[in-house]
Amino acid sequence: xxxLSTELEAQSSAPGMVxxxxxxxxxxxxxxxxxxxxxxxxxxxxxxEADEYDLPAPYINSLILYTEAxxxxxxxxxxxxxxxxxxxxxxxxxxxxxxxxxxxxxxxxEITEGLISRPQFLNAIVFKxxxxxxxxxxxxxxxxLKKTLSNERFSKPSTKEVCLDRHQNYIKNEKTxxxxxxxxxxEKESNLKESKIKTxxxxxxxxxxxxxxxxxxxxxxxxxTNRVYDYYKNLCDHLDNPExxxxxxxxxxxxxxxxxxxxxxxxxxxxxxSLYQGNLDKQKIKxxxxxxxxxxEICHYGANQFPGLFPKANCNELSxxxxxxxxxxxxxxxxxxxxxxxxxxxxxxYHLLTKTIPPKPNLCFLNTTAGFTExxxxxxxxxxxxxxxxxxxxxxxxxxxxNSLTGNYDASPYSQEKSLSRALSRTRGVAxxxxxxxxxxxxxDPTRLGFGDGCIIVYxxxxxxxxxxxxxxxxxxxxxxxxxxxxxxxxxxxANSSTRTKYSMESMLRSYFKKKTKKxxxxxxxxxxxxxxxxxxxxxxxxxxxxxxHFFRQNTIHQCTITPFIIGGVIEKKxxxxxVVHTSMDELGAPRIIxxxxxxxxxxxxxxxxxxxxxxxxxxx
Amino acid sequence: xxxxxxxxxxxxIVLFSTCAFASLPKMLTKIPLASIRFISNDGKxxxxxxxxxxxxxATNYNTDDILKLKEYTQFNANSIIGSDYITIExxxxxxxxxxxxxxxxxxLIKRKELKPVKVGSGKDLVLHLKGSFYSFxxxxxxxxxxxxxxxxxxxxxxxxxxxLNPYFSPETLMIDANTFIYTDINExxxxxxxxxxxxxxxxxxxxxxxxxxxxxxxxxxxxxxxIGEFSYNGINRGSNIYKMKATGNIMKNSIDRIxxxxxxxxxxxxxxxxxxxxxxxxxxxxxxxxxISELISLDxxxxxxxQLSNLKKVFQVVQMDGRVLIPVSENLYVVEGSNNFKNDxxxxxxxx
Numbered sequence: 001x002x003x004l005s006t007e008l009e010a011q012s013s014a015p016g017m018v019x020x021x022x023x024x025x026x027x028x029x030x031x032x033x034x035x036x037x038x039x040x041x042x043x044x045x046x047x048x049e050a051d052e053y054d055l056p057a058p059y060i061n062s063l064i065l066y067t068e069a070x071x072x073x074x075x076x077x078x079x080x081x082x083x084x085x086x087x088x089x090x091x092x093x094x095x096x097x098x099x100x101x102x103x104x105x106x107x108x109x110e111i112t113e114g115l116i117s118r119p120q121f122l123n124a125i126v127f128k129x130x131x132x133x134x135x136x137x138x139x140x141x142x143x144x145l146k147k148t149l150s151n152e153r154f155s156k157p158s159t160k161e162v163c164l165d166r167h168q169n170y171i172k173n174e175k176t177x178x179x180x181x182x183x184x185x186x187e188k189e190s191n192l193k194e195s196k197i198k199t200x201x202x203x204x205x206x207x208x209x210x211x212x213x214x215x216x217x218x219x220x221x222x223x224x225t226n227r228v229y230d231y232y233k234n235l236c237d238h239l240d241n242p243e244x245x246x247x248x249x250x251x252x253x254x255x256x257x258x259x260x261x262x263x264x265x266x267x268x269x270x271x272x273x274s275l276y277q278g279n280l281d282k283q284k285i286k287x288x289x290x291x292x293x294x295x296x297e298i299c300h301y302g303a304n305q306f307p308g309l310f311p312k313a314n315c316n317e318l319s320x321x322x323x324x325x326x327x328x329x330x331x332x333x334x335x336x337x338x339x340x341x342x343x344x345x346x347x348x349x350y351h352l353l354t355k356t357i358p359p360k361p362n363l364c365f366l367n368t369t370a371g372f373t374e375x376x377x378x379x380x381x382x383x384x385x386x387x388x389x390x391x392x393x394x395x396x397x398x399x400x401x402x403n404s405l406t407g408n409y410d411a412s413p414y415s416q417e418k419s420l421s422r423a424l425s426r427t428r429g430v431a432x433x434x435x436x437x438x439x440x441x442x443x444x445d446p447t448r449l450g451f452g453d454g455c456i457i458v459y460x461x462x463x464x465x466x467x468x469x470x471x472x473x474x475x476x477x478x479x480x481x482x483x484x485x486x487x488x489x490x491x492x493x494x495a496n497s498s499t500r501t502k503y504s505m506e507s508m509l510r511s512y513f514k515k516k517t518k519k520x521x522x523x524x525x526x527x528x529x530x531x532x533x534x535x536x537x538x539x540x541x542x543x544x545x546x547x548x549x550h551f552f553r554q555n556t557i558h559q560c561t562i563t564p565f566i567i568g569g570v571i572e573k574k575x576x577x578x579x580v581v582h583t584s585m586d587e588l589g590a591p592r593i594i595x596x597x598x599x600x601x602x603x604x605x606x607x608x609x610x611x612x613x614x615x616x617x618x619x620x621x
Numbered sequence: 622x623x624x625x626x627x628x629x630x631x632x633x634i635v636l637f638s639t640c641a642f643a644s645l646p647k648m649l650t651k652i653p654l655a656s657i658r659f660i661s662n663d664g665k666x667x668x669x670x671x672x673x674x675x676x677x678x679a680t681n682y683n684t685d686d687i688l689k690l691k692e693y694t695q696f697n698a699n700s701i702i703g704s705d706y707i708t709i710e711x712x713x714x715x716x717x718x719x720x721x722x723x724x725x726x727x728x729l730i731k732r733k734e735l736k737p738v739k740v741g742s743g744k745d746l747v748l749h750l751k752g753s754f755y756s757f758x759x760x761x762x763x764x765x766x767x768x769x770x771x772x773x774x775x776x777x778x779x780x781x782x783x784x785l786n787p788y789f790s791p792e793t794l795m796i797d798a799n800t801f802i803y804t805d806i807n808e809x810x811x812x813x814x815x816x817x818x819x820x821x822x823x824x825x826x827x828x829x830x831x832x833x834x835x836x837x838x839x840x841x842x843x844x845x846x847x848i849g850e851f852s853y854n855g856i857n858r859g860s861n862i863y864k865m866k867a868t869g870n871i872m873k874n875s876i877d878r879i880x881x882x883x884x885x886x887x888x889x890x891x892x893x894x895x896x897x898x899x900x901x902x903x904x905x906x907x908x909x910x911x912x913i914s915e916l917i918s919l920d921x922x923x924x925x926x927x928q929l930s931n932l933k934k935v936f937q938v939v940q941m942d943g944r945v946l947i948p949v950s951e952n953l954y955v956v957e958g959s960n961n962f963k964n965d966x967x968x969x970x971x972x973x
Contacts, residue, residue, distance in 0.1 A: 297834075308787075309786065311853050489718055545937055549900075550885075595910050598934065
């Protein structure tokens with residue numbers, strides 16, 4: 001008869017508050033040290049014939065001590081729940097995973113202590129005492145895993161309260177340990193692969209064991225999508241921290257959702273186009289989304305083809321911002337090449353309110369300028385667009401101007417070649433359907449074939465923007481000098497003086513789309529607006545020096561670079577607010593998360609120098 | 622584990638650095654502060670703008686328009702200690718043409734004459750070497766132009782290479798009449814401080830960031846070139862400040878790190894006659910990017926820093942003719958120099 005634990009039992013009979021942690025560890029280590037010398041094992045028959053059995057107290061204490069904190073939350077002072085963790089390899093001892101279990105058998109007056117193997121313990125004791133665990137083990141076996149997972153429903157909790165409630169249910173649910181077991185198994189993969197490399201090729205037994213485990217992991221991975229894996233990884237890591245679980249659940253990784261085709265890929269299109277040169281097919285987008293979800297810094301640099309404020313936010317921030325933003329119709333654009341932040345924001349709001357995604361043009365800024373001029377045409381205020389070719393009309397002998405875009409855009413009546421040929425037909429008798437080829441200064445070579453006859457617009461690619469472009473025009477090699485080019489935008493975002501109130505960007509948007517407006521003065525009003533107006537849009541004006549202080553430096557006391565922006569959403573923590581801000585200098589798909597007080601200072605600084613002290617934050621609804 | 626250790630180190634740094642801020646005085650003015658564009662250090666010259674598009678000079682009980690442009694023109698003005706000149710930037714389409722890269726009309730006025738002279742079109746007009754030189758940035762043409770205030774003729778034009786960020790503006794300074802220093806970003810997104818020799822027109826790199834995603838700032842403090850290396854928000858490269866002697870052959874001078882931190886400081890390195898300042902990040906309590914930032918002064922010899930403000934949200938620091946000011950919403954807090962308050966009680970009584 002072996003009474004291994006008698007002495008130790010006395011020492012560890014009052015764990016927790018009474019025993020210090022150090023003492024518990026010492027007892028536990030001492031117990032496991034002594035266990036090494038135990039040779040007694042039990043057969044299934046001996047177990048079946050025993051009157052009673054139990055697990056030694058120091059052993060149970062050591063399980064509590066060494067099992068990872070999140071998994072301990074599933075024990076719930078219930079024997080079957082502890083066994084559940086053992087089934088899923090989530091219980092740990094000072095020597096690691098459980099392979100053999102110490103047990104005390106009582107038959108008549110005799111008590112015997114010895115060891116049984118883990119499978120023996122499960123079949124002879126656990127599944128008999130807790131039959132529901134046997135059913136669950138079968139459900140989560142590799143053969144049934146696919147079917148079991150397909151019956152599970154995964155949805156993002158709608159509110160924090162729902163999430164906390166759900167977390168509580170997970171703790172009570174016996175399936176949770178099985179999901180955590182799957183996650184823990186997958187996490188062992190890299191260690192196993194490493195062990196495989198280090199194991200001598202002659203050690204067949206170890207290699208076979210590793211290969212079997214890797215095969216099981218492969219099977220598990222095949223049945224776990226990234227989304228399900230991430231969801232349960234978060235849960236299993238935070239079983240003891242519901243707040244953290246809900247915080248991470250709320251911050252969905254939008255890139256993973258895109259990679260699994262759960263949501264539209266348009267927000268990442270331009271970043272991916274910079275990373276993966278050439279056309280993007282479905283697979284490239286998927287690969288790109290996976291890359292963005294794995295490499296936090298990669299999002300900073302997707303900018304070459306779509307210049308905007310650089311560097312952009314990191315992938316974590318970008319993912320959070322995109323997942324919280326109301327903007328849905330993302331399209332490729334290049335705010336840094338437009339030359340008017342007002343036109344960028346105006347075009348965005350126009351596309352947003354008409355729910356349109358403009359087609360990809362040959363020059364990236366045309367999405368903005370063509371959309372902006374389309375809106376100005378609809379509200380009958382093209383005088384807000386100053387870009388035009390002007391000439392002295394041969395008949396009236398007065399100056400006449402024809403509005404024009406920079407660049408050719410077939411869908412627009414202001415496409416540069418159309419406007420230019422109209423101006424030339426009225427002044428030089430050139431056919432009004434003349435096509436004008438646009439070539440950069442670097443490409444232009446008048447001695448080469450193709451650059452001789454016809455109309456050619458030669459532009460300086462280093463100084464060519466959507467609203468202003470350094471360029472020269474040649475007709476049959478002869479430079480056109482009689483046309484005067486006006487440039488820029490002439491429109492106020494919010495009304496400046498009473499006489500022009502009707503023709504501000506904000507008032508025209510409001511009147512054309514028959515919207516109401518609400519002044520937003522503080523963060524509570526902003527939060528209420530988003531809550532009450534599910535389709536409302538918040539937009540405003542502020543100083544870049546306060547809105548983006550890492551990028552813009554203030555050199556004089558009232559320097560203020562006017563920056564229009566759209567607020568896509570609000571993020572709240574402990575009553576403090578950060579906002580998802582789509583500034584007109586950032587690409588539409590690259591919003592930033594900016595502190596409310598920073599946004600407020602930006603608006604307040606602008607108001608301070610505004611002629612009429614106009615406030616710059618409004619909700620359109 | 623490392624993160625926790627570093628947080629502890631940060632805590633110690635904050636604990637052992639001097640923390641002796643008092644509430645900063647606000648700038649006081651007789652004319653509404655929002656209209657004022659410049660007040661000289663001695664308080665004798667106050668320039669303010671009118672909605673009519675005029676920049677006016679306020680003297681005792683009198684005002685004179687010194688520059689009249691289009692209605693609603695937005696003016697900015699500044700100067701440096703020891704300079705006879707004041708710089709003016711005028712944006713005649715400020716409200717109707719929002720363009721961050723727009724070139725403005727640039728003027729210089731002599732303090733004694735107060736007659737504006739147009740000197741070019743661009744932005745970031747800066748005086749160098751006590752006002753004997755000036756430079757400005759042509760944001761569209763991507764070049765820095767350098768001239769003397771005496772001749773007002775462009776003598777040097779330096780092309781910058783930054784293409785990745787269209788909104789980039791270089792920082793500039795002059796050590797002597799031959800040595801022009803400026804910042805730039807290359808095609809690999811690495812920032813550099815470049816040395817331009819005016820006599821032979823040769824450009825050489827003086828300092829280069831080891832990692833991408835940082836921005837460099839420069840200023841001159843008591844014959845030392847101070848270089849600040851700060852990260853953009855969300856890029857965790859930390860912050861560093863270096864000093865090097867700005868005398869002799871600067872290319873051969875050694876560089877010494879005088880400040881290093883893991884935090885993403887806003888920076889805006891500023892050298893006055895008496896101090897080196899920058900804006901330091903003090904962490905967050907709220908949601909993402911909700912940061913506390915305060916103005917700091919740094920002793921370049923002892924490497925100790927001192928918190929000067931307790932405003933929680935300091936984003937900018939401005940020098941105006943020797944004063945060092947923090948603009949927060951509609952207020953200007955005075956860090957160095959007088960707050961312009963003059964007790965005119967006696968004057969009023971005499972008038973009675």
